[in-house]
Amino acid sequence: MHLTDCREPTAPYFEPEEFAGRLATVRAKMRDLGVDTLLVSSPENIFWLTGLDHWGYFAPHLLVVPAEGELVLATRAMERVTIAHQVRNARFEGHADHETVADAALRVLRADCGTIGLEAWSSGLPHGLAQQLKHSLHARDWLDVQGLIDDLRMVKSPAEQALMRAAARVSDAGMTAAIDAVAEGASERDVAACAQQAMTAAGGTFPGFGPFIRSTRRLGEEHTTWRGDRFAAGDSVFLELTGCVARYHAPLGRLIHVGAIAPESRAMADLAATAFAAATDAMREGTRFRDVYAAWQAQVDRAGLAHYQRHHCGYLVGIGFPPSWTGGNKVTGLRRDSDVVLRAGMSFHVLSWLMGTRRGDFFVSNTVLLGPSGPEVLNRAPGGVMLR
Structure with missing residues (x-):
């Protein structure tokens, strides 16, 4: 390489x-x-x-x-x-x-x-x-x-893993710039410009998806991105993006709050972090994808949200060309019914997504590389509750 x-x-x-x-x-x-x-x-x-x-x-x-x-x-x-x-x-x-x-x-x-x-x-x-x-x-x-x-x-070579880590550094630069650009009166477009400039300056190239940037009125739109909408006090700002190095991607996502966060959403942030940790802790060579999802869902159930279930809590990621960073037109997910077995060298975009729970909203996601001794979270950008 x-x-x-x-x-x-x-x-x-x-x-x-x-x-x-x-x-x-x-x-x-x-x-x-x-x-x-x-x-x-x-x-x-x-x-x-x-x-x-x-x-x-x-x-x-x-x-x-x-x-x-x-x-x-x-x-x-x-x-x-x-x-x-x-x-x-x-x-x-x-x-x-x-x-x-x-x-x-x-x-x-x-x-x-x-x-x-x-x-x-x-x-x-x-x-x-x-x-x-x-x-x-x-x-x-x-x-x-x-x-x-x-x-x-699915299994990345050592040379590919090095590129995944390089992509994660670019992702972190983009996310940090995006977070810093969120403020009352700023626009989604301002955030996009800062994120893309930072990723390009950090050594990134065009990713499979551009940054997803949406605020309160469009939080439920899965695959739309920035407009000229300006942020107001009390808004939530959804940020999901990836750097790309040599066609390898390392996505991450954050939910930022403008001025204040509701108490129920703050509690949901704690649950999202706990469930993310449970999912990554379950990622061991020989484990089935369904067992990783079960570890995530168990934390959600324990919090009294058994009614809330996702189609997956993450998916394989690496090589990508537009129009996706998922490696093609198929998403290989950490699903509740998947018998695919984890192997060292696999890399995942792991999502702890708790949106539309009727008890507050939060989500966090990072790219995780599975090594022989366990999972490595590649992204280092700030996480948790962030007020701007």
């Missing part, structure tokens, strides 16, 4: 040996499934295998992974220079704008490709592209291999 204390990371971010190891694990899975050719279309998975980091993923890409031999990365011809600079382990095949990426892929694929694996739920695979591929290629069989690479990405 190129990241050092004095040098900004540059794509492809990892040493050739790391990419070779990732490819070897993918090909082992292909052998297990009987897949002769894998067509990778998810931006996060193409990045993980090749290191390609750009805004060009708005147009479809296909990474052709044969059972053996060279990889081929197909997309628009105009991306040739970027891919030449960033990608060391795949040959580029460009298509003109009157063609599609399927035309480029067909130029390098045999007419009979054996069994082809396709990421059927990838955001990078439009229906028309999938139809064109299936119509043009004579495959023995087509297999939906959605999740094959995503599952491998």
Whole structure:
């Protein structure tokens, strides 16, 4: 990996040996499934295998992974220079704008490709592209291999973990600046400007989601962000953001109060902190995701809020491209019904979210990296009750 204390990371971010190891694990899975050719279309998975980091993923890409031999990365011809600079382990095949990426892929694929694996739920695979591929290629069989690479990405290598820590430092800079910008009469837009400037100055790049900044009238809007609304005394200000370093994200969230906080919300802040600690304490290698959620819910139940339940108390996080920091269009959550097993090297955005309880509102969230000896909370920005 190129990241050092004095040098900004540059794509492809990892040493050739790391990419070779990732490819070897993918090909082992292909052998297990009987897949002769894998067509990778998810931006996060193409990045993980090749290191390609750009805004060009708005147009479809296909990474052709044969059972053996060279990889081929197909997309628009105009991306040739970027891919030449960033990608060391795949040959580029460009298509003109009157063609599609399927035309480029067909130029390098045999007419009979054996069994082809396709990421059927990838955001990078439009229906028309999938139809064109299936119509043009004579495959023995087509297999939906959605999740094959995503599952491998769950556990971060030491080099990836270093990038997660770097992203957390950028996140902390952004959150600290955002908190400092909250004041009576200031606007959501003011807070956004301060947060984004601080993250950029701290070494961050564009994240999968921009900062979520909302005040009292819009607290319940899950995925909207700043407007020009100005804060008044008594308002609550929701802040959730992430720094991004080399496509790795470390989100955190805080709820700030302007001037005063209601006693019931102060009590909820104590519960949010207690429940967050319970969830992280439960994070041990070999534990199931459902057990982490149960540890969080147990604290909520003990406080007399058994009626209040969440769809999860956190989710896997790491690589992300717009429009999300969740690693793609799937959220792998710490849910009450999940039998996924925690492993060292996994990283999570852990949320202790107590909003709409009818007994006050509060929430806090941080990125947590699971190590061999237990959880490490990566974020260090101020938490708890904050009055501005």
